[in-house]
Amino acid sequence: MFRTVKELVEMAEKENIQISEVMIRQEMDVKEKTRSEVFSEMERNLEVMEKAIEDALQGVQSVTGLTGGDAVLIQKYMQEKTPLSGNLLLDAVSKAMGTNEVNAAMGTICATPTAGSAGCVPGTLFAVKNQLNPTREQMIRYLFTSGAFGFVVANNAFISGAAGGCQAEVGSAGAMASAAIVEMAGGTPQQSAEAFAMTLKNMLGLVCDPVAGLVEVPCVKRNAAGSSLAIVSADMALAGVTSRIPCDEVIGAMYRIGKQMPSSLRETGEGGLADTPTGRLLKEKIFGMSM
Amino acid sequence: MKYNSVFDIIGPVMIGPSSSHTAGAARIGKAARNLFGKQPSWAKIYLYESFAKTYKGHGTDFALAGGLLGFETDDPRMSKALDIAKENHLEIEFIEDSSAVDHPNTARLLIGDKEESIELIGISIGGGKVEITELNGFELRLSGNHPAILIMHNDRFGAIASVTKILAKHEINIGHMEVNRKDVGKEALMVIEVDQNVEDGVLKELQSADHIIQISKLVS
Numbered sequence: 001m002f003r004t005v006k007e008l009v010e011m012a013e014k015e016n017i018q019i020s021e022v023m024i025r026q027e028m029d030v031k032e033k034t035r036s037e038v039f040s041e042m043e044r045n046l047e048v049m050e051k052a053i054e055d056a057l058q059g060v061q062s063v064t065g066l067t068g069g070d071a072v073l074i075q076k077y078m079q080e081k082t083p084l085s086g087n088l089l090l091d092a093v094s095k096a097m098g099t100n101e102v103n104a105a106m107g108t109i110c111a112t113p114t115a116g117s118a119g120c121v122p123g124t125l126f127a128v129k130n131q132l133n134p135t136r137e138q139m140i141r142y143l144f145t146s147g148a149f150g151f152v153v154a155n156n157a158f159i160s161g162a163a164g165g166c167q168a169e170v171g172s173a174g175a176m177a178s179a180a181i182v183e184m185a186g187g188t189p190q191q192s193a194e195a196f197a198m199t200l201k202n203m204l205g206l207v208c209d210p211v212a213g214l215v216e217v218p219c220v221k222r223n224a225a226g227s228s229l230a231i232v233s234a235d236m237a238l239a240g241v242t243s244r245i246p247c248d249e250v251i252g253a254m255y256r257i258g259k260q261m262p263s264s265l266r267e268t269g270e271g272g273l274a275d276t277p278t279g280r281l282l283k284e285k286i287f288g289m290s291m
Numbered sequence: 292m293k294y295n296s297v298f299d300i301i302g303p304v305m306i307g308p309s310s311s312h313t314a315g316a317a318r319i320g321k322a323a324r325n326l327f328g329k330q331p332s333w334a335k336i337y338l339y340e341s342f343a344k345t346y347k348g349h350g351t352d353f354a355l356a357g358g359l360l361g362f363e364t365d366d367p368r369m370s371k372a373l374d375i376a377k378e379n380h381l382e383i384e385f386i387e388d389s390s391a392v393d394h395p396n397t398a399r400l401l402i403g404d405k406e407e408s409i410e411l412i413g414i415s416i417g418g419g420k421v422e423i424t425e426l427n428g429f430e431l432r433l434s435g436n437h438p439a440i441l442i443m444h445n446d447r448f449g450a451i452a453s454v455t456k457i458l459a460k461h462e463i464n465i466g467h468m469e470v471n472r473k474d475v476g477k478e479a480l481m482v483i484e485v486d487q488n489v490e491d492g493v494l495k496e497l498q499s500a501d502h503i504i505q506i507s508k509l510v511s
Contacts, residue, residue: 001292003292023297026297027296027297027298030295030296031296041298042297042298042301044304045298045301045302045304048304064348102307103307103308104307104308105307106306106307106308106350106370107306107307108304108305108306108307108365108367109304109305109307110301110302110303110304110305111301111302111303111304111305111310111314111418111419112300112301112302113300113301113310113417113418114309114310114311114417114418114419115305115307115308115309115310115313115314115419116308116309116310121301143301144297144301146300146301147297147298147300147301148297150300150301151294151297151299151300154293154294154299154300154417154418154420155292155293155294158416158417159300159417159418160310160311160396160415160416160417160418161311162311162340162341162395162396162417163394163395163416163417168417176300210345212348213344213345213348213349214308214345214348214349215307215308215309215349216308263340263341263395266341266395267341267345267395268340268341268344268345268395269344269345270344286348287347287348
């Protein structure tokens with residue numbers, strides 16, 4: 001069983017296999033399941049992600065009215081204009097936000113690694129899919145690779161906003177996505193680790209300050225940031241750029257920063273954006289009405 | 292390791308909006324129901340820190356209710372669980388508690404019916420994963436990764452042997468075992484993680500072993 005990214009990469013290199021394959025073999029071993037059982041369980045998750053994105057692109061609205069409809073706005077903009085940041089990047093942003101709009105609307109999603117950060121992995125997957133034309137198996141492998149990196153973070157640091165701030169949540173999700181993009185694009189296991197480190201580095205210090213304590217504002221748009229950073233970091237890694245601070249040390253830094261955060265900035269809805277005049281006003285409005 | 296499966300990270304499939312507050316809460320509720328062994332008729336649920344501050348908007352209340360009703364995290368009835376609980380004569384009271392706790396997402400559940408009750412503490416550690424950290428005042432660390440049998444017994448010579456003898460007879464392998472007691476000769480708790488689900492017949496046999504007070508099981 002791997003505990004660190006270093007061990008994960010070494011296992012892949014030693015056997016000359018992909019990160020996804022290391023994760024698949026470990027899962028089969030730990031749960032005493034066959035390859036096809038493990039694959040079909042992950043395929044079910046993939047189907048849930050696909051359906052959530054389809055629903056989002058039809059347009060959804062949360063119960064509070066705080067979020068919804070932005071994924072559709074972006075798709076429309078992409079059709080009518082030439083996006084400055086590029087179609088693939090904006091498509092990922094739209095699909096990541098859309099997934100979280102469905103989540104906020106209490107629809108069915110797959111937590112990756114959490115519900116509040118459920119957009120980054122599927123959002124990037126269904127955007128890069130249009131360019132890389134992966135097989136269904138490669139798409140399922142994308143989720144195993146994401147999971148392998150998330151597994152290290154969850155066991156060595158944390159993945160929830162309440163425990164470690166949004167850096168632990170969307171930070172991990174975006175970083176997991178960037179490692180998976182690299183593998184799907186034909187990069188090496190080490191390049192996946194570099195991409196992961198670069199994404200997480202750029203998310204360090206990110207606080208969890210949901211307005212009215214709800215997974216809506218700023219969560220939905222932070223999934224946009226996480227997924228775009230994932231693509232940029234994947235590109236950097238594929239170009240040969242490396243992280244000067246090794247991946248596992250970045251995860252360690254994230255852990256220590258999270259520990260140092262006051263509880264007001266860890267999903268209590270008491271600090272940061274939640275504690276702005278508008279944030280407080282929205283909270284009053286939402287809890288004044290019947291939910 | 293806290294997380295041992297890739298599906299703890301990619302998953303669970305769930306009804307939004309929060310894996311810790313909704314999916315995790317549902318699993319704590321379901322673990323409580325399993326440990327009680329039947330549907331309770333009343334529940335007093337104390338919520339701490341992030342659970343206490345943000346539970347209403349996250350549906351932590353209906354998710355805990357859904358868990359007590361036996362719902363899975365992706366059950367479409369989840370958001371209606373509070374109403375369904377009422378229809379099923381399950382009275383639930385939520386209490387926001389400001390006491391200090393070790394984990395920001397902590398719930399303490401007292402559940403019962405006319406005859407009996409149990410008390411447990413569950414924490415939601417992220418991504419829908421939970422741990423049960425206390426049962427009837429006994430500290431424990433149950434991950435829910437494996438099925439488990441929890442046996443309240445009197446701290447007497449031979450009590451543990453009588454239990455393991457029965458498990459051996461039925462070829463049930465013990466993965467992990469903990470024994471905890473309040474004081475010498477007093478009430479004690481055996482927590483036995485096993486590899487496969489234990490049939491009710493085996494539980495009945497265990498119930499009749501020496502010095503056993505109460506048995507419950509947790510299905511993973």
